[in-house]
Amino acid sequence: MKTQMNIRSLTNRDNNIVQLLVMTVLIFAVMTALSPDKFLRYYNFESITYIFPELGLLSIAMMIAMLTGGIDLSVVGVANLSGILAGVLFHKMAGAAGIADSSILTVLLGGVIALGTGLVAGTVNGLLITRLGITPILATLGTGQVFTGLAIVLTGGPAIVGFPTAWAFLGNGKILGLATPFVLFAVIAVLIAFVLSRTALGINLMLIGTNPKAALFAGLKRERMVLYSYMLTGVLASVAGIILSGRTNAAKSDYGNSYLLQAVLIAVLGGTNPAGGRGTVLGITIAVAALMLLSSGFQILRFSNHLIDFIWGAFLLLVIAINAYKNRTR
Amino acid sequence: MALLRRSETVIAGILLLAMVLIGTINPAFWQLDNLFSLMRSNVIIGIMAMGVLLVLISGGIDVSFPAFAVAAMYLTIKGMLALGYNGVALPLLAATLMGLAFGAVNGFFVYKFRMIPLIVTLGTSAMVRGFLLGVVGTSMININKMPTALIDFARTDVVSVTKADGTTYGLTAMVLIYLGLALAMHLMLRYTMIGRSAYALGGDPEAARRAGFDLRKTIFFIYCVAGALAGFAGLLHSGMIWLANPRDFVGLELDVIAAVVLGGASIFGGRGSVLGTMLGVFMLVMVKNSLIIMHVDTTWQLVVVGLIVIAATALSAWRDRRRAA
Numbered sequence: 001m002k003t004q005m006n007i008r009s010l011t012n013r014d015n016n017i018v019q020l021l022v023m024t025v026l027i028f029a030v031m032t033a034l035s036p037d038k039f040l041r042y043y044n045f046e047s048i049t050y051i052f053p054e055l056g057l058l059s060i061a062m063m064i065a066m067l068t069g070g071i072d073l074s075v076v077g078v079a080n081l082s083g084i085l086a087g088v089l090f091h092k093m094a095g096a097a098g099i100a101d102s103s104i105l106t107v108l109l110g111g112v113i114a115l116g117t118g119l120v121a122g123t124v125n126g127l128l129i130t131r132l133g134i135t136p137i138l139a140t141l142g143t144g145q146v147f148t149g150l151a152i153v154l155t156g157g158p159a160i161v162g163f164p165t166a167w168a169f170l171g172n173g174k175i176l177g178l179a180t181p182f183v184l185f186a187v188i189a190v191l192i193a194f195v196l197s198r199t200a201l202g203i204n205l206m207l208i209g210t211n212p213k214a215a216l217f218a219g220l221k222r223e224r225m226v227l228y229s230y231m232l233t234g235v236l237a238s239v240a241g242i243i244l245s246g247r248t249n250a251a252k253s254d255y256g257n258s259y260l261l262q263a264v265l266i267a268v269l270g271g272t273n274p275a276g277g278r279g280t281v282l283g284i285t286i287a288v289a290a291l292m293l294l295s296s297g298f299q300i301l302r303f304s305n306h307l308i309d310f311i312w313g314a315f316l317l318l319v320i321a322i323n324a325y326k327n328r329t330r
Numbered sequence: 331m332a333l334l335r336r337s338e339t340v341i342a343g344i345l346l347l348a349m350v351l352i353g354t355i356n357p358a359f360w361q362l363d364n365l366f367s368l369m370r371s372n373v374i375i376g377i378m379a380m381g382v383l384l385v386l387i388s389g390g391i392d393v394s395f396p397a398f399a400v401a402a403m404y405l406t407i408k409g410m411l412a413l414g415y416n417g418v419a420l421p422l423l424a425a426t427l428m429g430l431a432f433g434a435v436n437g438f439f440v441y442k443f444r445m446i447p448l449i450v451t452l453g454t455s456a457m458v459r460g461f462l463l464g465v466v467g468t469s470m471i472n473i474n475k476m477p478t479a480l481i482d483f484a485r486t487d488v489v490s491v492t493k494a495d496g497t498t499y500g501l502t503a504m505v506l507i508y509l510g511l512a513l514a515m516h517l518m519l520r521y522t523m524i525g526r527s528a529y530a531l532g533g534d535p536e537a538a539r540r541a542g543f544d545l546r547k548t549i550f551f552i553y554c555v556a557g558a559l560a561g562f563a564g565l566l567h568s569g570m571i572w573l574a575n576p577r578d579f580v581g582l583e584l585d586v587i588a589a590v591v592l593g594g595a596s597i598f599g600g601r602g603s604v605l606g607t608m609l610g611v612f613m614l615v616m617v618k619n620s621l622i623i624m625h626v627d628t629t630w631q632l633v634v635v636g637l638i639v640i641a642a643t644a645l646s647a648w649r650d651r652r653r654a655a
Contacts, residue, residue, distance in 0.1 A: 142639030149632030310460025316453035324443035
């Protein structure tokens with residue numbers, strides 16, 4: 001009963017969610033029709049739950065930056081740098097027993113370093129944007145380059161391979177039969193949804209994004225709120241980095257390059273307004289799921305990665321056109 | 331006094347200082363062949379920077395031009411090989427028109443759907459690159475297959491000097507093309523209505539509209555020119571390096587945007603000059619090349635370019651806010 005009510009109020013509030021759900025079902029149906037024997041296998045869906053969280057977290061991070069009309073182009077750089085710094089620590093601390101058997105304490109320290117990297121990176125972005133007044137696009141384009149550059153300096157180019165077992169568990173383990181990264185994603189998504197809709201920070205961000213001038217006159221602490229939002233974005237990106245390095249047991253400066261475009265695409269597709277003021281975690285989650293089904297379907301159909309990139313780009317432009325069309329008729 | 335307050339003067343001063351500094355650390359910097367090769371490295375980035383300057387002046391941003399450049403270059407050379415055509419002018423025209431067509435798509439989305447240029451150009455960039463690598467091909471076209479006319483054209487020198495050991499080096503004539511395009515862009519921005527409307531659009535779109543500027547024409551023009559310049563530069567580049575690589579120009583957008591911002595163009599739109607941009611391009615190319623001369627590990631290149639972007643944008647933001655206040 002209660003959930004039914006919630007769904008109804010939800011769909012009333014935002015018919016974007018309904019459209020997304022319809023789209024997801026459509027993609028699902030088409031892919032099933034095209035190759036039922038391969039697409040419908042349990043293994044296919046299980047592997048999606050392992051890959052989905054990285055992209056999902058990066059997309060939520062992108063959405064948060066977009067809430068105030070900004071953007072964060074450094075998320076992939078932050079994710080990789082976090083994974084690499086943790087990896088460097090593990091390799092330095094590895095005793096005679098080897099990296100795989102690093103103590104829990106070491107792994108915790110690695111986690112703190114990775115999350116700390118995200119926090120520092122996000123703070124740098126936030127300060128550049130609020131204190132120095134650089135436009136978010138150029139500030140994060142620059143810092144993204146610096147983070148990726150530092151990752152190259154630290155590794156010299158090749159990947160850092162070998163992470164502790166406990167760390168790998170975060171990326172490819174199972175909790176109660178579900179993929180650990182998926183559980184992590186669910187917990188974080190609920191947390192962020194709560195922060196955005198029920199706390200002062202979230203509401204402030206929405207207001208600032210809707211009308212910066214009105215928010216200023218209403219006495220909102222714009223600078224501080226925007227700074228917090230980029231810190232949050234940075235931390236989320238580093239969680240994605242932890243999961244990515246755990247899943248692949250490696251960290252490299254140019255992992256996940258195509259994630260940047262996909263994160264922007266998913267944020268826009270999920271109903272986020274890149275000019276600020278609108279965006280939901282639920283929308284992002286459904287959009288990620290839809291695109292994951294789409295891309296796994298294409299992979300089963302043996303499309304090359306380049307063609308999938310082409311389709312992502314085309315999809316982004318299509319979504320822009322549809323959104324513009326919808327807004328005009330309304 | 332007015333001359334001193336211009337940002338071009340400041341950039342030129344910093345540039346000279348940097349040159350003296352690099353020259354002191356490694357005197358090889360001042361050798362004529364190093365200077366010639368520096369100028370040569372300016373050509374492609376410089377031509378692209380002219381397009382990016384125009385986009386930045388109008389208050390937009392373009393990250394798709396490297397994809398357009400590589401697509402125009404690769405498709406043109408593929409076409410030349412398929413047709414057995416060996417020439418210079420027609421292929422350059424074809425590449426330019428291809429870039430222009432891609433740019434028109436950007437213009438269409440930016441104008442028609444009022445979409446943030448960054449997101450539009452991210453999309454078109456992924457589409458063009460994905461199409462090129464996914465459909466057209468991923469294999470490089472090497473020197474043995476490259477059209478000879480293109481290579482011969484691109485290796486023309488303005489001056490050539492013979493060293494004591496008998497080897498010759500020269501200043502490539504492509505520099506003249508770069509200078510010509512820069513001059514054309516300068517005149518266009520300064521003295522034509524369409525050039526002024528780009529500044530007006532970047533200053534305040536609503537004010538520009540009310541003053542009677544045709545924003546549709548302006549936006550299309552801006553993105554078409556940026557695309558056309560990228561297409562032209564792309565083909566020229568392959569002639570200069572004797573190679574057509576469909577994976578070329580990855581990450582170049584950052585270098586070019588950095589150079590333009592370094593050259594004093596405002597990140598908020600409405601300000602920027604060709605002379606400043608040329609100085610900015612020279613500065614960026616020089617710093618990148620000199621990292622090697624100064625024995626800095628090449629792995630630091632990205633960090634340095636990123637820091638330059640941040641420093642240049644921070645300065646630009648500080649300057650423009652002070653002016654506004």
